[in-house]
Amino acid sequence: MGKIALIFSGQGAQYSGMGKALYDASPAAKAVFDLADSIREGTSAQCFEGAAGELNRTVNTQPCVFTADLAAAYAVKEAGIVPDCVAGFSLGEIAALAYAGILTDEEAFRLVCKRGELMDKAAKENPGAMVAVMKMTPAQVEEVCAGFDKTYPVNYNSPAQTVVATTSESADAFCEAVKAAGGRAKQLPVSGAFHSPFMADAAAGLADYMKDVDFKEPALPIYSDYTAKPYEGDYKELVRAQVENPVRWQTIVENMIAEGVDTFIEVGVGKTLTGLIKRIDENVAAFKAETPEDIAKIVNR
Template sequence: MGKIALLFPGQGSQYVGMGKPLYDLSPCSREIFDQVDTIHPGTSTLCFEGPAEALNQTQNTQPCIFAVELAALAALKCVGVEAQGIAGFSLGEVTGLVAAGVLSMDDGLKFVKKRGRAMEEASQMTPASMVAVLKLDNATVETLCREFNQCYPVNYNCPGQLVVALLKDDQEAFLTRVKELGGRGIPLTLSGGFHSPFMTYATKLLEQKIYELTFAAGSIPLYSNAYAKPYPTAPVDIRDYILHQINHPVLWEQTIRNMIADGFTTFIECGPGKTLGGFIKKIDKSVTCCHVETVLTDYLEAKNAGKEWSFIC
């Protein structure tokens, strides 16, 4: 039997109402939300009720997604699902550090709050946006980026989808060029040019803050966005990986391919939305992907019917 991996999504997956099914279905999830609320008051209310304008502010988005993902992790543990590996997309990689035992929940939330504020500040320094480019190969998009000043390929999501970060003033011209090349460009509702040199200021703000965190050796492998391989174990190297991730591309497709090569055959998306599962289906249709809420629903249906339950995605 192949190995199970947990996937934690990143910013952009948020929506008003996220996490409420977990809160209702799982006492273990409810406990996590309550714990987060004691550290960051109002998190659960913002997740469940919004308003969207507040939820979509980076400094709020990141702690909220982090809370939902930890609640999902707790729910899975409580029904006996054990994973052998982890990957998180952008912000989700911080949740992955907690899930792997590298960071405590308190330190993880502390860093997420600082990360969100630092990225918000960096976004305000240079007006930038992000565009998902569909139907073009990576090499074509990379070449197109070189036609513009400060335009960077940043999220290598799956075959036929590469996200770029660029100056807002160049977005319309960029979208026109994408169309001319036979592709489709979709502007993303994000507040800055993440995972690019636009975020270098955020990295500098966090360089000292990261030494306030305590790191431990992880219990299971966490695959890095920026390197597409498992995190190292030495604290100094872990710090470098975390900081490097903020202003460098997310190599998601290569990460998943490396995990499959390492024997992972089942992926559970733990957090808002089902975007990562969609990417995986385009990367390799031979593996199985499901969502945490589906797992919980199946478990509760079996329990209520008095039947034995074992995790089968």
């Protein structure tokens, strides 16, 4: 039997009611929500009852999805499933930092709250858009981007899906250029152009905040979105750089598989990462762990 990787979901899959089933069923999950509420009052209420408009604001999305992610990860651990390595997509990487022991749960939650505030502020001061491009290779997407100013590939998700950040003014023309090149483009309902130079101020602010945060050695390998490799060197720089640079998800998954991972468990909200993994390598197993029923299926598989 191969290795198991826990993967922590990112922004975009949030919905009202997320995490409630695990909160009700798992003491380990409930403890995470209780911790979040003790630091940021109302976090659980936003997860369980928040309206879409409220949950979709980055300043709310990030702490809420973090809480749902880490709660699911600890519920999986409570069920006896022990991973060999972890990774998180965008804000999911902050929850992975807590699980791996680089930060305490409290330190990681405070960090993701600050990250959400800074990225929300940067998005308002440097407006942009994000477009998902399908049916084109990353190299083809990069070629289309080269024809536009301030347009960057920012999420290398799978062999046939790359997300691009651009200016609000260029988004429609970029989508048309993708179609003309034989691809399919869909503008995403997000509040900023994340993982791009549009987020430079947020990255700088996060670096300043982390000066007083104690980063420890991980208890198990955690893969960086910035390098697509296990954490090494300056951990704070990896967290800072991730904010204004592309998420190299496809390479992370390929590197994990090369190290013997054959089972991926997506903890938190939705099944976006599970779907991407199947497109990257159909020979590995990928499961979502969002509810008690999901976890029971994994345990009993």
